Amino acid sequence: xxxxxxxxxxxxxxxxxxxxxxxxxxxxxxxxxxxxxxxxxxxxxxxxxxxxxxxxxxxxxxxxxxxxxxxxxxxxxxxxxxxxxxxxxxxxxxxxxxxxxxxxxxxxxxxxxxxxxxxxxxxxxxxxxxxxxxxxxxxxxxxxxxxxxxxxxxxxx
Numbered sequence: 001x002x003x004x005x006x007x008x009x010x011x012x013x014x015x016x017x018x019x020x021x022x023x024x025x026x027x028x029x030x031x032x033x034x035x036x037x038x039x040x041x042x043x044x045x046x047x048x049x050x051x052x053x054x055x056x057x058x059x060x061x062x063x064x065x066x067x068x069x070x071x072x073x074x075x076x077x078x079x080x081x082x083x084x085x086x087x088x089x090x091x092x093x094x095x096x097x098x099x100x101x102x103x104x105x106x107x108x109x110x111x112x113x114x115x116x117x118x119x120x121x122x123x124x125x126x127x128x129x130x131x132x133x134x135x136x137x138x139x140x141x142x143x144x145x146x147x148x149x150x151x152x153x154x155x156x157x
Contacts, residue, residue, distance in 0.1 A: 001084060002038060002039075002082070002084070003039040004083050004085050005036040005052055006033070006070075006086070006087050007052070007089070008089050009035060009053070010091045010110075011107065012107070013109060013110055014108055015107070015110060016105060016108075017113075017116070018033055018056065018103045019031075019032050019103045019104045019105075021103050022104075030117055031118050031119060032108070032116040033122070035052060035053050035057055037055075045066060046064070049088045061090050062094060064089065064090035065088060065090065066086065067087050068087045068128065068136040068138060069136075069137050070085040070138045070140060071140070072085055072140050073141045074142040076142075076143075087129075089129050113126060119147075121140035124138060124140070124150055125138055133154055135154075136152060
């Protein structure tokens with residue numbers, strides 16, 4: 001099971017999105033995703049998200065909210081891939097955007113997010129982020145790129 005971080009950085013009712021168009025054999029090819037990547041040895045989710053945001057965007061996260069964990073399971077051509085995606089949100093950052101070697105960075109209005117090519121399950125957790133749902137666990141199950149089912153658990157007070 002791979003661990004990754006994913007951060008949705010918000011400014012002026014827009015999210016900073018990465019259009020994945022630059023890498024060959026990219027599992028996210030042509031999709032629009034948040035900022036993040038795989039954990040390095042000994043990293044915590046917070047360490048990973050800070051490093052990935054800096055590496056991919058040039059921005060320094062001053063603070064970020066750890067909002068949920070997404071269990072992503074995908075079967076394509078008989079091969080199963082799974083990851084724990086640690087989901088963050090932030091509007092507290094500094095610095096200037098740099099060129100990203102994985103794709104094109106662009107501020108996208110939140111209302112237009114679902115019009116872009118993306119993983120269908122992203123709509124579920126983006127809605128949870130927008131509604132400021134407390135920490136949640138979401139499991140997304142895909143087959144050949146199609147979302148088959150999802151399971152959502154939220155903390156109750």
